[in-house]
Structures are given as C-alpha cells and as structure tokens.
Amino acid sequence: MKTKRLLxxxxxxxxxxxxxxxxxxxxxxxxxxxxxxLLIGYRELWSLIRTKKMPPIDERVRENVSxxxxxxxxxxxxxxxxxxxxxTVILTEKPETVHILGGLFLSGGAVYLLSYLFYDRxxxxxxxxxxxxxxxxxxxxxxxxxxxxISVFLHNAIGGLFSIEEPVFFFIALLSIVALAVGIIGSLxxxxxxxxxxxx
Numbered sequence: 001m002k003t004k005r006l007l008x009x010x011x012x013x014x015x016x017x018x019x020x021x022x023x024x025x026x027x028x029x030x031x032x033x034x035x036x037x038l039l040i041g042y043r044e045l046w047s048l049i050r051t052k053k054m055p056p057i058d059e060r061v062r063e064n065v066s067x068x069x070x071x072x073x074x075x076x077x078x079x080x081x082x083x084x085x086x087x088t089v090i091l092t093e094k095p096e097t098v099h100i101l102g103g104l105f106l107s108g109g110a111v112y113l114l115s116y117l118f119y120d121r122x123x124x125x126x127x128x129x130x131x132x133x134x135x136x137x138x139x140x141x142x143x144x145x146x147x148x149x150i151s152v153f154l155h156n157a158i159g160g161l162f163s164i165e166e167p168v169f170f171f172i173a174l175l176s177i178v179a180l181a182v183g184i185i186g187s188l189x190x191x192x193x194x195x196x197x198x199x200x
Contacts, residue, residue: 011037032102036109040072043116064119072112079104082149114191122194134190141183148176 014037021030038045047055055061083100123131155169 032105036105039109039113068115071115075111125197126194137186144180
C-alpha cells in the first residue's frame with residue numbers, strides 16, 4: 001500500500017512538472033522526464049497493466065530498489081558535477097540547458113533500470129569471476145568517460161587561452177573514446193549473459 005501511494009505521488013508530481021515544462025515549451029525535457037519516470041517505475045507499471053495489482057514487495061525487492069535508487073542518485077550527482085565544468089558539454093556549438101537536463105533525466109532513469117535488472121536478475125546468474133570482470137569493464141568505462149570529459153575541457157581551455165592547436169589532450173580524448181567503447185561492449189556482453197542465464 002505504501003509503495004502504491006509513493007508511485008502515485010511520484011506520478012502526480014511528474015505530471016505537474018511535465019505540464020509546467022510543456023507550458024514553457026521545454027518539450028524535450030518533458031518527454032525525457034516522462035520516459036525517465038517510466039523507466040524507474042517499469043516494474044510496478046507492468047504489473048498494474050498485466051494483473052491490475054502492485055507487484056509483491058519482499059525484503060529482496062526492497063533492497064534491490066534501494067541500491068538502484070542509490071546508483072541513480074550517485075550517477076545524477078556525478079554527471080551534474082561534470083557538466084558544470086565549463087566547455088565540457090561542447091559537443092555542439094552551443095549546448096542548450098534543456099538538452100542537458102533532458103539527457104540527465106533519461107540517463108538517470110536508465111541507470112536505475114539497469115541497476116535493478118543487475119541486482120534482480122544478472123548478479124544471481126553470474127559467477128564470482130564474471131562479476132569481477134564486469135566490475136573491471138565498468139571501471140574502465142567510468143574512468144574513460146571521466147578522462148574524456150576532462151581532456152575535452154583541458155583541450156578547449158588551452159586552445160582558447162593560448163590560441164594554439166593542442167594535440168596532447170586531443171589524443172588522450174581519442175584514446176578515452178576507444179577505452180570507453182571497450183568498457184561498454186565488455187560490460188554489455190557480461191550483463192546480457194547474466195540476464196539470460198539461470199541463477200547459480
């Protein structure tokens with residue numbers, strides 16, 4: 001009952017915020033917010049559509065939800081901190097705040113969903129060795145992403161301050177993209193393997 005009320009409160013809040021965003025013509029953020037909420041509440045919504053009831057909430061589910069919320073929040077804070085660095089979001093000429101905010105909502109929801117799937121289905125289906133390899137790939141992806149953002153910032157800052165072509169950080173950013181791709185692909189392979197394997 002408590003979970004149903006919480007879901008209802010989150011849904012009503014998201015609806016009000018979405019209406020406000022649409023009235024401000026921030027359509028991209030409104031869509032991203034709705035999709036983010038759907039990703040976060042997918043388990044409850046799917047159960048309500050299929051069985052007209054909330055899914056059972058036991059201790060394991062409560063723990064999985066708690067860990068997933070923690071992961072989503074940490075990601076949101078870290079991503080926001082990185083995006084506050086000047087020049088780091090210059091993938092286009094003039095990044096729009098609405099695009100950045102929309103991307104944060106979408107990615108935050110995706111991190112929650114992937115975290116829940118990991119704790120609920122992937123972790124029980126992987127061996128200790130596979131879990132260690134998955135953590136290593138995730139670490140490589142995280143470090144590569146941070147290195148890429150910092151390298152782009154330093155490349156733009158040095159180029160802007162001294163009006164020169166700065167090759168070192170540009171090269172590091174390119175290497176970071178390769179390492180990021182390796183980390184993401186490796187993580188996805190092990191994640192999917194755990195998702196479709198039976199619990200050990």
